[in-house]
Amino acid sequence: MKFTKKYEEYMQGDREKGLPLVGLKKLKKMLKACRREIEAHENRIQEEREIGESSDSLEIVENKCNNNCSGHCPVCDGTFFPSLLQEMSAVVGCFNERAKKLLELHLASGFKKYVLWIVNKSHRNHGSLIQEGKNLVTYAIINSVAMRKILKKYDKMHHSTQGQAFKAKAQSLHIEILQSPWLCELMAFYINLRNSKVNNKAPMELFGDCSLTLEDNKPTLSCCLFELLWVDINLTCSICLDMVFDAVSLSCGHIFCYMCCCSAASVTIVDGLKVAALKEKCPLCRRQGVYRGAVHLDELNILLRESCPDEWEKRHQVExxxxxxxxxxHWQLQYRAFVGI
Structure with missing residues (x-):
């Protein structure tokens, strides 16, 4: 079964729920319109060859045809990319919002948890929480596959790299769904609840499974969506080269230890990452302004604490x-500044 048909069948249920999705059929129609434009240019060249136009005129038309879509295509740039950008933003926004609510419901405690469980009647048991987590992970990954496939089709049709450039732009705008810290949190959330020995429904057709693997003390969080895409998240901090402890995800999607992040951002743990200067860069991708939007990965921290208790306790004592x-x-400096020493 082709991916487009499989995608449309799977997303039919989400469409009924009002969830945004990537309109593959609509985007493909836009690409076909561009293809017709290219073919029209080629036909005009052939006609001019037949009627014996001058070589200069023929060369101009050929260059126009060859360059029409090699760089920037007026047909696609005016409709294809703006439409895809809007759909990607809607999908990522919906995913992030739903993931935050689900994780807040699971991590809440005390009176807040009591209120949330009353409001969310459909998520009052762990089985429904697990199912919702699986649904969201699948929703994120299958939409990511759809985005990648349509951009790959664009580049193939136009013999260009504009699709890859658009993907890089999406990452800079934080609308690349696999970049979202909430995807990592949901995968950890699913494993945490699954390990709680709660009876759950059978896995969905497209959903493979989430797992935490520990090879050579290098933890990796993995998820498979049927045979469409493998998602592997490396949980080794690139700064201390150890398992992430008190993990945080920067706006660019890279994961580090909280204290390592503070050190890289030239701030203290007392001040926190919220006061990091905008000029500070991610240690991996060198992108600026990624610290203030950092997200604490609480579900991931719970998973690592339960999966590696000895290593976690050792790191806890050191940190x-x-x-x-x-x-x-910090307080010594504050005291000295106050008394004027």
Missing amino acids: RLERMRQVKE
Whole structure:
């Protein structure tokens, strides 16, 4: 079965729920319209060859045809990319909002949890939470596959790299769904609830499974969506080269230890990443302004704590001493500044 048909069948249920999706059929029609435009140019060249136009005129028409879609295509740039950008923004926005609500419901405690569970009647048991988490992970990955396939088709049709350039632009605008920290959180959330020995419904057709693998002390969070896409998230901090501890995800999607992030952003743990300067760059992709939008990955921290208790406790003791040292230095500086020493 072709992906477009499989995608349309799967997303039919989400369309009925009012969830946004990538309109593959509509986008393909736009590309076909562009193809017809290219063929029209080729036909005009053939006609001019037959009637014996001058070589200069023929060369101009040929260059126009060859360059029409090699760089920027007026047919596609005016409709295809704006439409895809709007759909991607809607999908990522919907996914992030639903993921936040689901994780907030699971992580809430005390009176807040009581209120949330009353409001969310459909998510009052762990089985429904697991199912909703699986639905959201599948929704994210299958839409990501759809976006990649339509951009690949664009580049193939136009013999260009504009699709890849658009993908890079989407990443810079934080609308690349696989870049979302909430995808990592949902995968960890699913494993946490699955390991709680709660009876659950059978997996959906397209959903493979989520797993945490530990090979050579290098943890990896993985998820498979049928045979369409494997998502592997490396949980080794690129700064300390150890398993991430108190993990945070920057706006660019890269995951680090919280203290490593503070060090890279030239801030203390007392001040936090919210006060990081906009000029500070991600240690991996060198993108600026990624620290203020950092997200604490609470579900991932729970998963790693339960899966690697010895390593987690060891790191906890080391980080606890370092945090106490930084806090002590911070207040000593504050005291000296106050008394004028």
